[in-house]
Amino acid sequence: MARKNGRFTPEFREEAARLVVENDRRIVDVAREIGVGETTLDNWCKAYRQAHAGDEPALEMSERARLRELERKNRELEMENNFLKRAAAYFAQEQR
Known part of the structure; x- marks a missing residue:
């Protein structure tokens, strides 16, 4: 038990x-x-x-580079997502 x-x-x-x-x-x-x-x-x-x-285990140089690239891509996608949300809200408001 x-x-x-x-x-x-x-x-x-x-x-x-x-x-x-x-x-x-x-x-x-x-x-x-x-x-x-x-x-x-x-x-x-x-x-x-x-x-x-x-x-x-510690990250190797290639893994660190890949991690940095993925983090950069993630930031970029978040910015695009936020822009699209604002655009959708703007156009939804315009329709009324």
Whole structure:
């Protein structure tokens, strides 16, 4: 059983957080599955990420360049999206 005197064992907490962090599952789904609150599981995930932050390998130069390019493209797409939203709102208002 995962509980011990009304508390969850550290092993259970780590395994639950690992389900979310390493398997890219939603907190809501895992929380329902194991019977804990979403906020509780979110806190466990934050602690797990913080404890395992150094486990991730550093980015290579090619990966850094790709990341910068993707971030630039993301900013560009966000600007285009905002412009299109404003244009749609303007033309919708003009029709009235």
